[in-house]
Amino acid sequence: MSEVLKVKEVKQQFYTRRGIYKALNGIELELRKGEVFGIAGESGSGKSTLGLTIMGLLPRNASVTSGSVLLDGKDVIAPLREYATKSNQKFNFRRNENVIKKMNRELSTIRGNKVAMVFQDPMTSLNPVLQVGYQVAETMLVHQPRTLAMRRLARANAKRSDLNEALKVLRATESDEKALEDFFRNKGLEGLTEQVISIWRRKDLADAKKEKMILSLHSEKLSWFDRFVLNAVKEKGNLPSWLSKTPILSRYTRRVLLKEGYLKALELLSTLEVPNADKVIRMYPHELSGGMRQRIVIAIALANNPELVIMDEPTSALDVTVQAQILELVRHLKVKFNTSFIFISHDLSVLSEVCDRIGIMYGGRIVEIAPTKEIFDNPMHPYTKFLIAAIPTLEEKEIQEIGGAVPDMRFPPSGCMFHPRCPYIMEICRERVPDMIQVSKDHYVACFLYSGDNK
Amino acid sequence: MIVAARRLTKYFQLKGTGIVGGGLSLKAVDDISIDIKEGSIVGVVGESGSGKSTLGRLLMALLQPTSGQVLFDIPDDVLAEYDKYIETNQADKCRKIEEEYSIFRSKGKAMKEMRKQMGMVFQDPYSSLDPRMRVEDIITEPMLATGYLDPEKARKRCLELLDEVGLPRDFAFRYPHELSGGQRQRVALARGISTLPKFLVLDEPTSALDVSVQAQILSLLKKIRSRYNISMLLITHNIAVIAYMADFVNVMYAGKVMESGVKRDVILNPTHPYTIALISAVPGRARMRQRIILQGDPPNLVFPPSGCRFHPRCPVAFELCGWTADEVATDLDYLVQGKYYTTFQGNTQVIPKDALSILIKGTNSIQLSEMIASEREKMRSLMSIANIKDTEEGVLISLSHFVTPKMYNLDNGKKVSCLLYSPEVMATQKGAISGN
Numbered sequence: 043m044s045e046v047l048k049v050k051e052v053k054q055q056f057y058t059r060r061g062i063y064k065a066l067n068g069i070e071l072e073l074r075k076g077e078v079f080g081i082a083g084e085s086g087s088g089k090s091t092l093g094l095t096i097m098g099l100l101p102r103n104a105s106v107t108s109g110s111v112l113l114d115g116k117d118v119i120a121p122l123r124e125y126a127t128k129s130n131q132k133f134n135f136r137r138n139e140n141v142i143k144k145m146n147r148e149l150s151t152i153r154g155n156k157v158a159m160v161f162q163d164p165m166t167s168l169n170p171v172l173q174v175g176y177q178v179a180e181t182m183l184v185h186q187p188r189t190l191a192m193r194r195l196a197r198a199n200a201k202r203s204d205l206n207e208a209l210k211v212l213r214a215t216e217s218d219e220k221a222l223e224d225f226f227r228n229k230g231l232e233g234l235t236e237q238v239i240s241i242w243r244r245k246d247l248a249d250a251k252k253e254k255m256i257l258s259l260h261s262e263k264l265s266w267f268d269r270f271v272l273n274a275v276k277e278k279g280n281l282p283s284w285l286s287k288t289p290i291l292s293r294y295t296r297r298v299l300l301k302e303g304y305l306k307a308l309e310l311l312s313t314l315e316v317p318n319a320d321k322v323i324r325m326y327p328h329e330l331s332g333g334m335r336q337r338i339v340i341a342i343a344l345a346n347n348p349e350l351v352i353m354d355e356p357t358s359a360l361d362v363t364v365q366a367q368i369l370e371l372v373r374h375l376k377v378k379f380n381t382s383f384i385f386i387s388h389d390l391s392v393l394s395e396v397c398d399r400i401g402i403m404y405g406g407r408i409v410e411i412a413p414t415k416e417i418f419d420n421p422m423h424p425y426t427k428f429l430i431a432a433i434p435t436l437e438e439k440e441i442q443e444i445g446g447a448v449p450d451m452r453f454p455p456s457g458c459m460f461h462p463r464c465p466y467i468m469e470i471c472r473e474r475v476p477d478m479i480q481v482s483k484d485h486y487v488a489c490f491l492y493s494g495d496n497k
Numbered sequence: 498m499i500v501a502a503r504r505l506t507k508y509f510q511l512k513g514t515g516i517v518g519g520g521l522s523l524k525a526v527d528d529i530s531i532d533i534k535e536g537s538i539v540g541v542v543g544e545s546g547s548g549k550s551t552l553g554r555l556l557m558a559l560l561q562p563t564s565g566q567v568l569f570d571i572p573d574d575v576l577a578e579y580d581k582y583i584e585t586n587q588a589d590k591c592r593k594i595e596e597e598y599s600i601f602r603s604k605g606k607a608m609k610e611m612r613k614q615m616g617m618v619f620q621d622p623y624s625s626l627d628p629r630m631r632v633e634d635i636i637t638e639p640m641l642a643t644g645y646l647d648p649e650k651a652r653k654r655c656l657e658l659l660d661e662v663g664l665p666r667d668f669a670f671r672y673p674h675e676l677s678g679g680q681r682q683r684v685a686l687a688r689g690i691s692t693l694p695k696f697l698v699l700d701e702p703t704s705a706l707d708v709s710v711q712a713q714i715l716s717l718l719k720k721i722r723s724r725y726n727i728s729m730l731l732i733t734h735n736i737a738v739i740a741y742m743a744d745f746v747n748v749m750y751a752g753k754v755m756e757s758g759v760k761r762d763v764i765l766n767p768t769h770p771y772t773i774a775l776i777s778a779v780p781g782r783a784r785m786r787q788r789i790i791l792q793g794d795p796p797n798l799v800f801p802p803s804g805c806r807f808h809p810r811c812p813v814a815f816e817l818c819g820w821t822a823d824e825v826a827t828d829l830d831y832l833v834q835g836k837y838y839t840t841f842q843g844n845t846q847v848i849p850k851d852a853l854s855i856l857i858k859g860t861n862s863i864q865l866s867e868m869i870a871s872e873r874e875k876m877r878s879l880m881s882i883a884n885i886k887d888t889e890e891g892v893l894i895s896l897s898h899f900v901t902p903k904m905y906n907l908d909n910g911k912k913v914s915c916l917l918y919s920p921e922v923m924a925t926q927k928g929a930i931s932g933n
Contacts, residue, residue, distance in 0.1 A: 084707040246831075251838035317793075331794040361544040361734060363791045366778035370790055388707060391780040432712040434741040436764055436779060441741060443712040447677060 052109030080397030158343035164335035175323030179303020196233030333364035405459030505565035540743030622681035679710035758911030
């Protein structure tokens with residue numbers, strides 16, 4: 043399987059007034075295509091920082107001292123690392139900030155397009171003064187105006203006969219989406235593919251209604267000026283400068299594209315099983331419940347078909363019954379969108395439901411990686427065992443408490459980070475950092491208990 | 498009984514609803530009765546907005562109820578008498594008992610005395626400790642304010658309490674910002690038990706903490722309970738915490754108690770459809786197969802659903818549960834416009850006529866009853882359709898009347914607020930079984 047993301051030996055630290063906070067201490071991670079990777083750990087173990095580092099979303103006091111994050115063939119954090127390793131002088135906040143600003147400009151083509159992020163609190167991650175449909179449309183407008191233009195143009199150019207044939211293709215090939223894609227490409231109507239498919243996939247409609255909806259996607263009226271503008275966008279790939287720089291024209295173009303974006307938002311929301319999606323896209327965030335808002339945030343993340351979606355505690359602010367709905371949704375999305383997910387949560391039982399593999403983080407390091415089943419059936423690292431034992435469950439069992447607390451990462455313990463709390467502590471644990479050892483296929487653990495003679 | 502709440506109701510008046518819409522209220526807690534025995538931990542579990550925190554505050558007399566009473570430290574025989582008076586509607590005799598035991602009646606000195614007996618630990622340890630007070634001041638404050646101890650002794654006791662909750666003694670001179678979340682919650686707990694109360698309300702004591710710290714706090718709570726024999730009301734949204742801690746469980750939904758009973762009975766053998774769904778929604782690999790995913794969100798409590806408040810989301814709702822014409826019409830419209838589009842060709846109109854009847858234009862009763870018959874099991878609102886007949890205007894659908902559920906006693910001492918377990922329905926079911 044090909045890798046979507048490769049994180050190599052990342053060390054990252056924050057400069058604070060009270061010392062250097064070593065948040066990440068050598069993270070190794072590979073993410074395969076179409077996989078859901080879970081990251082678990084206590085707060086302060088660096089799991090959110092890892093998510094933010096992959097996105098390159100770092101504050102000005104952050105410095106990356108080594109390692110690389112390869113995303114889409116590009117090293118995301120290279121400028122930061124170069125600055126940190128090159129400068130022999132003291133760390134300078136202002137210079138580092140300049141580096142980050144420059145990096146942000148470069149990364150803005152990737153963020154929201156190739157990688158997207160879903161944050162914990164859906165109440166604060168949406169803009170309260172914009173309609174939710176607009177917020178979904180905006181991500182498309184910024185990153186893929188071409189797709190929007192093509193969708194609109196295809197609807198104007200298509201004839202009824204084309205759609206009839208498309209339906210025939212769908213029926214003949216038993217809903218083969220590849221065949222449909224080829225069919226539309228030959229006709230020069232690429233923009234129609236996803237529109238037809240999203241209607242075809244809906245389960246709440248009768249076939250007759252679906253067919254009627256699909257057949258209505260043709261010869262939509264388009265004024266010559268709109269067509270001219272959209273064609274320009276389509277050819278250039280994004281907004282040509284004569285369009286985006288001219289005051290009234292730029293606004294006009296944006297409006298034409300946003301209108302199409304609203305339709306795309308409607309499609310996305312009905313894929314995410316939002317009831318009354320046509321009304322919801324015109325609502326403001328405060329009118330929606332927590333679960334619904336989280337669906338909108340997920341829709342925004344998925345709008346551009348990203349290769350990787352990082353979900354940072356997406357269900358922690360939700361109730362259990364709503365959490366169950368969202369988890370069910372993520373399980374379906376994995377299949378539908380063929381996107382890779384990184385799912386960050388402090389709750390191992392949540393991860394157990396959606397993830398293919400789970401990594402346990404402690405003190406800025408991944409201490410164990412294994413497939414989900416393996417983590418629960420055969421946890422190896424003492425910390426993993428503790429984490430599992432500390433969760434109260436419905437089945438009556440004594441919960442085990444871990445003594446002590448997460449270490450202060452300004453003064454991290456020597457050797458293995460977990461040794462001050464570990465019941466199996468050995469001499470070597472204080473002195474050396476354990477390497478990742480492969481114990482079985484796909485199961486890695488960083489603990490001296492399993493290395494060398496002790497194995 | 499250390500605490501007994503009877504028919505407790507709290508409506509919050511909404512402001513700024515205009516002249517016409519004035520008088521709206523949010524029905525946060527509606528007709529709840531709860532008993533807390535000496536030395537027991539009673540759990541209250543529910544989703545956010547179910548009124549569980551309001552209930553906790555009412556039991557602490559931090560809020561005045563709209564109606565109902567909370568009786569504190571009442572002998573069992575007096576309580577039984579009181580219950581009898583309520584049933585027979587003898588208001589003057591009730592008042593006599595209330596005057597002695599009600600927590601809302603006492604004022605001034607008596608209230609202070611009462612406060613000594615009660616303690617509370619709040620959810621967020623970051624906002625429930627005064628940042629300008631040292632830990633010592635925080636812990637001694639309730640002892641001084643209620644006149645439990647004089648300052649000298651209170652300071653001594655503070656140090657003992659710090660030992661008790663597992664904090665080093667020198668923490669007494671620190672400020673809250675120097676402590677971690679778990680340490681703060683320990684301080685809050687020390688403050689809660691400083692006057693050796695008989696009754697402690699824990700409002701989501703661990704939901705802001707990490708799992709490992711949560712485990713520490715929970716076992717500390719167990720230790721304190723066994724040492725001082727304090728009765729506790731544990732409010733949480735995490736049913737696993739209840740399963741670990743509580744002796745009795747109350748499941749709340751939309752301001753009502755849905756099911757209550759001994760923990761083992763409720764959690765291992767849930768009866769109410771909501772409890773079943775709630776327990777199946779707890780994440781974990783073991784429960785994934787028999788998961789029931791509830792559709793929709795909890796209701797708006799300004800306009801709570803009629804009948805049983807859970808019926809719009811209930812997977813086994815039936816005709817008596819409280820369906821209104823609006824709800825049924827929405828579902829019918831959804832079917833007619835979506836799944837059954839082929840049959841109806843999209844030219845039907847669904848109009849709710851009054852509370853219990855719907856008019857459907859542009860179709861006939863045969864097509865409709867066919868659709869309803871095949872969708873009844875999945876779309877529970879259609880269960881309430883009692884009669885379909887053709888009229889000149891269109892098809893007239895009338896719904897059956899609904900019943901509001903009460904708390905029904907089950908054989909094993911459990912109480913359930915679900916019509917499926919009402920004596921009438923149970924009787925008809927039994928009749929049906931013996932008839933076959």
